Amino acid sequence: MAADGNTSQLVGIVTLLGAAVVGVPLFKRLGLGAVLGYLAAGLVIGPFGMGLLTDAQTIIHVAELGVVMFLFVIGLEMKPSHLWGLRGQIFGLGSMQVVLSALLLTGVGVSFGFPWQVAFVSGAGFVLTSTAIVMQVLAERGDLHAPQGQRIVSILLFEDLLIVPLLAVVAFLAPADAAAASASASPLWQRIGVAVLSLGALVAAGRWLLNPMFQVLARAKAREVMTAAALLVVLGAALLMEWGGLSMALGAFVAGVLLSESSFRHQLEADIEPFRGLLLGLFFLGVGMALNLEVVGRNWPLIVAGVLALMVGKALCIYLVARFAKSPHAEAMDRAILMAQGGEFAFVLFTEALKLRVMDAEVNANMTAIVVLSMALTPLVVVLYKRWARADALSLDGVEAPQDLQGNVLIIGFGRVGQIASQGPLAKGVQLSIIDNDPDTIRAAALYGFKVYYGDGARPDILHAAGAKHAQAIVVCVDDKAAATRIVENVRRECPHVQMVVRAFDREHALELVRQDADHVVRETFESAMVMARQTLKVIGVDDGEADLLLEQVRSRDAERFALETAGGMFAGRALVLGNIEHIAPPRHDDEARKQG
Known part of the structure; x- marks a missing residue:
């Protein structure tokens, strides 16, 4: 029996990995991005697709650790001074966006005929953007550390802080008997106190415990123990915040910030990276599996209308706040489209609202489907906007x-x-x-x-x-290789x-440019690599004269190989190294070569 259980678990793991390996490359090849590939793969293998796996919620719960690790890595990149510099964006921009969006989305819920309490919880849950979706898209685009990316991260951090007060509001809105049961279990003042103590304990550990611990482990020179310690820090911080009723991702982020000035920062990031990527992909698979097509099919007019109304309403609020904060039109549009979905914290809020009888099971199922659909649609909308946005959408001011x-x-x-x-x-x-x-x-x-x-x-x-x-x-x-080649063609013609x-870009591109009659071609990594080689020779004891001679030999051999490659490509060229650039002489016809001997 135990063997059968182990086999069943192994089949599930193989199924998840197989779906990711097939789905993600296919969608990336189609230009639709990795996130959409994970979501589609999860839908195909899930209970409402081929039915190969059925327990989507367990997978999501485990894979949320991918989001936690992602926030830890982001924290490592943010020194406390830098985070303090973002305080205006975190609390100013974040609070403005959240308040305006919550008010508008509550109005959307009331217009659908729901009581204002249900409308508020539904709207507030949808306001909490998916950290996993947004961070992954920013990382794929390389915008995570750009100014516009930093503003988005600031807003996400503020939304993470909101989960505790929103849970308190849900308890306040609950019927008297349900609220009394909740209060008897844990009074509000006690929960706030526990949250503050948890955060204080994490900050204290980060300041006075973590660096000495890593110094001891580094002296032990056991790589696997360092990896275990990195996971311990991330998961321990997440667990401490969960005990305090706060967001696990927030705890990991704080731990990362506290270690951002540590000499072990790069080692920690390298140790966490493989787990982060795998678990984050697993999270997206779980979200795709959780899309209940039966609920969607039964209530599709309400769900489709809800998705459109909530996403458009939230996007409008985000755009207006961005423009009010003097962001350019293009940046405001990009932020509105990227953050228009609900997120994983909405599930936490809806579950609490269901437990306290603020919303019933049917509303909970419908809202869960709406949030999952919005998460699934966001990567697709981002791709479509990128492809079809007008060229003049860029601000040309100045x-x-x-x-x-x-x-x-x-x-x-x-x-x-x-x-x-x-x-x-x-x-x-x-x-x-x-x-x-x-x-x-x-x-x-x-x-x-x-x-x-x-x-x-x-x-x-x-x-x-x-x-x-x-x-x-x-x-x-x-x-851009293709653009450089076109420019050379046009310049040579005009x-x-x-x-x-x-x-x-590289050697092959250099050959292509030579064939287009470029006069001087410089491989972008060649000279920096030669400088590194010279410095390496000096470090190991080679004197300057011998180092220069050795590198001149390397340059000469490289030039000879390049000349042979151009000749082999039916191009009678010659490659010489002159100073700090590689010079490619234009082709000479045979009669010209004979004239010059």
């Missing part, structure tokens, strides 16, 4: 198009490479013309005194307006005599 520029050097793309590449010509006093197609980059550059014009360097009309024909050199620094210095 951005100018180029017109009859006369710079000696034209720089196309002013990101991290273009900014550094401009320093040499600027030091010489050369007049620059700079264009970029990212308004945010242009506005950021203006803060440092750079005049950057808005335009796509792949368009011939933009090249003419930017003065490409008058330039002595065109420096292509865009962070301005055949202008010299080009082009950033290449």
Whole structure:
């Protein structure tokens, strides 16, 4: 019997892993993102799909640890001073969004014919955004540490803090007999006291216990014990907060912040990362499994209307608050779409409301389905908005198009490479013309005194307006292989005599650019890797002269291989290393080669 039980559990684990392995790559290949892949896979294998697994709530409960670990990793990136700097966003922006959304969504519930108590609990639960969905999407886009991402994280932190007062409000709204039973079990003042004590104990442990503990474990030099200690810190903090009636994710976040200045921060992040990713994926699988298609089928008009009304109402509130806080239109729209869903804390609130008879079982089932559907729809809406949003949705305030520029050097793309590449010509006093197609980059550059014009360097009309024909050199620094190749093609066609210095993504891209007659191609990682190699030689005792000689040999062999590769591709080119760039000479016809011997 025990063997049968173990086999059954193993089948369940294999089913979950198999669904993730099939679903996520497929949806990412379709451009729909990993989150939607997990949700769809969970729906297929769940009780209302193929029925391979039935206990969605247990999976969600376990997999919530993925959200907990995610918040711990975010906390590691936020030093206390940085968090203190976000206090205005956390309490100002967060409270404004929550209050306005709760009032509007309560009105939506009342308009559907529910008592105001039920409407308030339903609306307040929907206000609590899904931390898992939003954090995953921000991480995939690389926006987690950008200013707009930090504002979203601040609001999520404030919503995490709300779970205790909202549970207290549910107890206040409960019928007298249910409220009395709840009060006899645990008075409100006692719950608040326990919550404060739990938070204080966590802060004390973080300040005076954790670092000494990790120092002792580091001296033991047992890697697996360090991993166990990292998990102990995360899960222990979560458990302490749960005992105090607070959010487990909030506890993990606080623990991360307290360790953010520790010398063990990077080790902790590396140890937690594999567990975080796997459990977070498991959480999304569980949410997909929890979508009760029977409830949806039985009450689909109410549920569909509820999803649309609550998501649109919440998105409108978020947009208005963002605009009131002087966020650009594009950022406000992005935040509204990304945070328009309900979240995992809504399930906690609805369960408590059901237990205290504030809402009945049917309303609880309908609201749960509405929240799950909103979570499932959010990644899809984000993808659709990204694909179909108008190009002019970007704010172009303070951005100018180029017109009859006369710079000696034209720089196309002013990101991290273009900014550094401009320093040499600027030091010489050369007049620059700079264009970029990212308004945010242009506005950021203006803060440092750079005049950057808005335009796509792949368009011939933009090249003419930017003065490409008058330039002595065109420096292509865009962070997009295909765009760089198109720019080289157009420049060579429109301005055949202008010299080009082009950033290449890798060796294959460099070969492609050479075939398009780029004059000078620089592989973006080549020179930094050579500097690292030289420094490594010096560290192991090699003197400067020998290090330079060894690296010159490496450069020479690399240039010879590059020349062979270009010749093998039916391109009679030659590759030379000149100074700090790799120079690719243009092709010469056979008769020209004979003339030059």
